[in-house]
Amino acid sequence: MRAKLAATWTSFMFLYAYVDILNFFTPGVVDEILDGKVFEFDLSQTFSTTALALVAIPILMVVLSMTLPAGANRITNLVVASLYVPVTAFNAVGESWLYFYGLGIVLELVLLALIVRYAWTWPRTAPSATAATSLDKDTVRAHQRA
Numbered sequence: 001m002r003a004k005l006a007a008t009w010t011s012f013m014f015l016y017a018y019v020d021i022l023n024f025f026t027p028g029v030v031d032e033i034l035d036g037k038v039f040e041f042d043l044s045q046t047f048s049t050t051a052l053a054l055v056a057i058p059i060l061m062v063v064l065s066m067t068l069p070a071g072a073n074r075i076t077n078l079v080v081a082s083l084y085v086p087v088t089a090f091n092a093v094g095e096s097w098l099y100f101y102g103l104g105i106v107l108e109l110v111l112l113a114l115i116v117r118y119a120w121t122w123p124r125t126a127p128s129a130t131a132a133t134s135l136d137k138d139t140v141r142a143h144q145r146a
Helices: 002-023 029-034 045-067 070-090 098-120 129-145
Strands: none
Touching: 002 045, 002 070, 002 098, 045 070, 070 098
16 A cells, blocks of 8 residues: 555655656746746745645655555545645646646646545554465465365
8 A cells, every 4th residue: 555655645746856857848927937826926035835745745745655655644634635735726826838738737636535545444453464364374385284
């Protein structure tokens, strides 16, 4: 489950980054940036810090998905992925290239839904080591008798 979550967050981050990078090829975008604007926001340290935080959280989720204990991992993935749904949908506001942004947003939302599904269906208890060991011994004995 940890690997699935980390891989899905990694895929999400690639989409997140590449949609922004490819957006630079949209006519007028670079001119607006050079004029100090991104969408309706003035370019400032506050804007850049906020943008960094929005990108850093999913990046950190790759590591957290592999390192947090199961219970905390499940809850963290459920909360963060759910909070990123409206953040992701907001990216469509005011955009003229709806096919481009629509595809990027739909793919990002599918990945967030997968993260929520993986976290939601995470087994609440792991099989005990003794149960797994006894099953293995029984299997070995059965093969030895055959």
